[in-house]
Amino acid sequence: MQIYMPTNIYSENQCVRNHSKELAALGNKALIVTGKHSSKINGSLEDVQKALQEEHISFVVFDSIEENPSIETVMAATEIGIKENVDFVIGIGGGSPMDAAKAIALMIANPQEKEDVLYEKRELMALPVAEIPTTAGTGSEVTPYAILTIHARRTKQSISHKIYPRLALIDSRYLKSARLNTLIDTAVDALAHLIESYLNTNANAYNRMYAEKGLLVFAEIKEELMQCRRLGKEPVLTLTDGVFDRLMQMAATAGMAITHTGTSLPHGLSYPITYEMKVSHGKAVGIFLPGFLKYYQQREDVQSVLDRMGFENVEAFTEYLDALLGKVEISDKLWQEDVKAIMENQAKLKNYPFEMEEETLYAFRR
Numbered sequence: 001m002q003i004y005m006p007t008n009i010y011s012e013n014q015c016v017r018n019h020s021k022e023l024a025a026l027g028n029k030a031l032i033v034t035g036k037h038s039s040k041i042n043g044s045l046e047d048v049q050k051a052l053q054e055e056h057i058s059f060v061v062f063d064s065i066e067e068n069p070s071i072e073t074v075m076a077a078t079e080i081g082i083k084e085n086v087d088f089v090i091g092i093g094g095g096s097p098m099d100a101a102k103a104i105a106l107m108i109a110n111p112q113e114k115e116d117v118l119y120e121k122r123e124l125m126a127l128p129v130a131e132i133p134t135t136a137g138t139g140s141e142v143t144p145y146a147i148l149t150i151h152a153r154r155t156k157q158s159i160s161h162k163i164y165p166r167l168a169l170i171d172s173r174y175l176k177s178a179r180l181n182t183l184i185d186t187a188v189d190a191l192a193h194l195i196e197s198y199l200n201t202n203a204n205a206y207n208r209m210y211a212e213k214g215l216l217v218f219a220e221i222k223e224e225l226m227q228c229r230r231l232g233k234e235p236v237l238t239l240t241d242g243v244f245d246r247l248m249q250m251a252a253t254a255g256m257a258i259t260h261t262g263t264s265l266p267h268g269l270s271y272p273i274t275y276e277m278k279v280s281h282g283k284a285v286g287i288f289l290p291g292f293l294k295y296y297q298q299r300e301d302v303q304s305v306l307d308r309m310g311f312e313n314v315e316a317f318t319e320y321l322d323a324l325l326g327k328v329e330i331s332d333k334l335w336q337e338d339v340k341a342i343m344e345n346q347a348k349l350k351n352y353p354f355e356m357e358e359e360t361l362y363a364f365r366r
């Protein structure tokens, strides 16, 4: 068994300001990578800029990362980073800017390489990366993964390189301005990470500790999340500070879980749904969680997951998830293509510990 979790993580109120010295220690000039709006609204961008100014570290901001970032966007930011001579990268936002920051850090450190290198299995160094999450879902602040959209293949895929952030600064205040659907969909993404890590070929007694803890945290807040959905108001009006803290904790813990195991079939099946139907990542993954639990062959392990989440059986979990997320209708054509692609995706199939039959996979759609 092996456990390796190298990211230096601070999770606390005002942690960007409190740990400006650690942030500044990563280099002499930063490229801040973020989306167009949310980091300006929730105060995270301003906090980072102030922290760097206080430490006399110069920076440039690239704020054009789109949802499900493309290779083209990564290369546009890379060009700026090279021109500006930056020597570290700070990702601020949800999974999209944080994943993009890792890919950009790799490309800036290897200016002689073309974008193809992102998906080549080669040992390459990346610039140091710091991540500041403003959603509670992806866990990208602690994982070595970076998932990009490949338009040529009409899907998303993790790059071949593992880039661990040096520093993760987690402040749940940034989550308070998250919109209702974003908060819920990203929470389901984190939940999927926990489930797919626990029920995984690579799960072992050490790395299951993360998933076990995260599932227990989810159990503590699942009714508050449902209440938030029922009321239909923005989360800040209905959730307490403690729930925002736990959501961030659940997402980071789930990130640590998948760092060791990778994800499994629900994630693999979700990517074409997100690409073709523009369904958010968390919601697209959530579609397949009930089927994954229903057909997973090791029933004691499934029951352990359900017990920790506080559900009696798969049916109760399915009912909860349907009420939380709503349903998504997937066309027969897209579904057939999706199943076919997974049956040929050895990387995802190998994380499922049993033989997967095409017919069983078809039944995952509800």
Ligand SMILES: [Fe+2]
Pocket: 138, 189, 190, 193, 267, 281, 285
């Ligand atoms: Fe995910």
